């Protein structure tokens with residue numbers, strides 16, 4: 001079964017270059033976003049099982065992404081502030097910017 005091709009990095013990985021430490025950095029993001037086909041994911045996991053340095057990079061990147069996504073949710077403006085901003089835009093003749 002052929003892997004699904006998800007992007008430039010995936011194509012690069014599939015062209016017979018194999019999986020090594022220099023390619024793990026890009027591959028981590030494909031893996032964490034479930035954008036990596038099964039065959040390449042298996043290569044990726046095999047490499048991490050035998051490379052503590054890349055395994056640490058994967059763990060760090062995973063934690064970092066979780067923090068970024070949590071903070072992104074916290075940055076949503078409360079509805080009362082949103083309404084206040086929209087009223088201000090309308091009162092200044094900028095209503096076309098509001099939804």
Ligand SMILES: [Zn+2]
Pocket residue numbers: 020021024047051053054
């Ligand atoms: Zn490695």
